[in-house]
Amino acid sequence: MKRIGKLCACLSVLGAAAAMAATPDWEALGKRWWAHVQYLADDKWEGRDTGSAGYEMAAAYVTNKFKSAGLQPAGTDGYAQPVRFQVAQTDESESSIALTLETKTQQLKLGEDAFFNPHADGDATITAPAVFAGYGLSVPELKYDDFAGLDTKGKFVIYITGGPASMPTEIKAHYQSRDERLKALKKSGAIGTGSIPNPKAAEVPWSRTAGARLEPRMELSDLGVAGEPSLPISMVFNPAHAENLFAGSGHTFQEVLDAMNADKPLPRFPLAVTIRARVKVKTSETKSENIIGVLPGSDAKLSKEYVVVSAHLDHLGIGEPVNGDKIYNGAMDDASGIASLIEIARGIKESGAKPKRSILFLAVTGEEKGLLGSRYFAEHPTVDRKNIVADLNMDMFLPLFPLKYLEVQGLNESTLGEDVRAVCEAAGVQVQADKQPDHNRFIRSDQYSFIRKGVPALAFKFGWVPGTAEEKKFNDWYKERYHGPADDLSQPVDLAAAAQFNAILEKLALRVADEAQRPAWKSESFFKRFAQ
Numbered sequence: 001m002k003r004i005g006k007l008c009a010c011l012s013v014l015g016a017a018a019a020m021a022a023t024p025d026w027e028a029l030g031k032r033w034w035a036h037v038q039y040l041a042d043d044k045w046e047g048r049d050t051g052s053a054g055y056e057m058a059a060a061y062v063t064n065k066f067k068s069a070g071l072q073p074a075g076t077d078g079y080a081q082p083v084r085f086q087v088a089q090t091d092e093s094e095s096s097i098a099l100t101l102e103t104k105t106q107q108l109k110l111g112e113d114a115f116f117n118p119h120a121d122g123d124a125t126i127t128a129p130a131v132f133a134g135y136g137l138s139v140p141e142l143k144y145d146d147f148a149g150l151d152t153k154g155k156f157v158i159y160i161t162g163g164p165a166s167m168p169t170e171i172k173a174h175y176q177s178r179d180e181r182l183k184a185l186k187k188s189g190a191i192g193t194g195s196i197p198n199p200k201a202a203e204v205p206w207s208r209t210a211g212a213r214l215e216p217r218m219e220l221s222d223l224g225v226a227g228e229p230s231l232p233i234s235m236v237f238n239p240a241h242a243e244n245l246f247a248g249s250g251h252t253f254q255e256v257l258d259a260m261n262a263d264k265p266l267p268r269f270p271l272a273v274t275i276r277a278r279v280k281v282k283t284s285e286t287k288s289e290n291i292i293g294v295l296p297g298s299d300a301k302l303s304k305e306y307v308v309v310s311a312h313l314d315h316l317g318i319g320e321p322v323n324g325d326k327i328y329n330g331a332m333d334d335a336s337g338i339a340s341l342i343e344i345a346r347g348i349k350e351s352g353a354k355p356k357r358s359i360l361f362l363a364v365t366g367e368e369k370g371l372l373g374s375r376y377f378a379e380h381p382t383v384d385r386k387n388i389v390a391d392l393n394m395d396m397f398l399p400l401f402p403l404k405y406l407e408v409q410g411l412n413e414s415t416l417g418e419d420v421r422a423v424c425e426a427a428g429v430q431v432q433a434d435k436q437p438d439h440n441r442f443i444r445s446d447q448y449s450f451i452r453k454g455v456p457a458l459a460f461k462f463g464w465v466p467g468t469a470e471e472k473k474f475n476d477w478y479k480e481r482y483h484g485p486a487d488d489l490s491q492p493v494d495l496a497a498a499a500q501f502n503a504i505l506e507k508l509a510l511r512v513a514d515e516a517q518r519p520a521w522k523s524e525s526f527f528k529r530f531a532q
Ligand SMILES: [Zn+2]
Pocket: 333, 368, 483
């Protein structure tokens, strides 16, 4: 483990004993945080896959740490809230995708050209024409509809992920969520779908996306919570091979990319190919659990309300080997967030703070399977849902360099934005809004399960200024380590900066817990509509 932080040097220059006493020993605090990451991301837990024995061991660790931080059990079975899952895995030996143009049929190579997103409803074989629907988005309040005037009934709808540059980030993100997409696709009469990942927003090479295709997919067994049922067939196409789909249509995929890069409306048109897709799915069931502890509030009335601080404990498990390593340790994703959860609970205990509202510490399962553990919790909260006032979610905040900027997703959506600004200002850290809206981060982690239930929420990343070494470090991390076996314990992490992040989150949680008014969505926020 190499460090980039140089905080000890700064401290020695300070000299004055008073200043020393006032400055926390970030380095030592960072080491305590890192010890949790080291435990949770150890090879022996085999990547903490939802439902695995390794996850169970990690959950036992979190339970113990919650106990020693003085948190009360707040699950349905002690600290645990059990969650049941349906598991689906594509059997590629009996699955295929073929494109037919006039009399010529081309078999696609699964994994190279395309793959299936399987779901537990099982097997399907469909032969149908296809249509290209641009971004495949339907946004009623902006009167934006990629399906308008397009004959999509009974067809495969092919779309590229993303949305027009002019569309507000959060709206674009919301309508790209699984449920909203499915609603629009079903309304269009599509019988199957194929997405082409936007190469401009690709965080990992195709090989890594495709490498994960045979990992077990999961859905919540509780159908009341599972969300919009899937379409019978859902495929993902490699953008580098996507021209095949456009052959004979009078259009090219390059034309689509050019329009996208020039921020022009995308062409939408019938494709000339007929797609024959056959998918065979192996299904099973598994169970896992969320781990939940509460620090009871001190105020007679406000203690009935809860500020949730959350992170996800699961990661991807064992997968396609990369450079001989098949364990997806998930050190940053999201052992780092769980370690912060533990350190924040411990920090509050040691500070003796007595927040007015209760603070609920939530370690969720199934995030990597589609935010499933948090979705289950948000549907079946172990405390009264109308009393959950906020969610502060920590997922892969990436302490790769000193903490000068904190990027906050959801910054301008609720009064929590003012809270995080105030706390960061006191810490000498500048707040940034989402700099990469194409990446949809506001809906891509567990905070979204709360947002959908009307709870104001924030999520966080270490911030940077474009054109700096920090930007490169941040982007390189995605390319080299995100959702790969290299997100392990042998990566450079700035421990002191991680501890400073924890201190900011701790202060933020306490501030929100102590405020007279509970947080509220801004009147102009798109997400206000979910408030109940
Ligand atoms: Zn992840």
